Amino acid sequence: MTSIYHGALAELGATFDRLDESELEAAVSQIASARRIALYGVGREGLQIKGLSMRLFHLGLQVSV
Numbered sequence: 001m002t003s004i005y006h007g008a009l010a011e012l013g014a015t016f017d018r019l020d021e022s023e024l025e026a027a028v029s030q031i032a033s034a035r036r037i038a039l040y041g042v043g044r045e046g047l048q049i050k051g052l053s054m055r056l057f058h059l060g061l062q063v064s065v
Contacts, residue, residue: 031056037063 031037037056041049053063 032059032061035062037061039063039065 037053039049039053041047050065053065056063
């Protein structure tokens with residue numbers, strides 16, 4: 001199982017290495033300054049969207065799913 005974990009972490013690391021930090025900061029700023037945030041997802045993505053919406057709500061943002 002250890003090799004599976006290392007492989008998954010390597011894939012995540014490669015993904016994060018490709019992120020442009022300035023674009024990420026711009027996206028976070030837009031989300032944080034939004035009056036309302038509407039999110040939609042189904043299946044596994046829907047579960048992640050619900051988790052994200054709850055965290056945004058706990059930060060004091062107005063969120064709809």
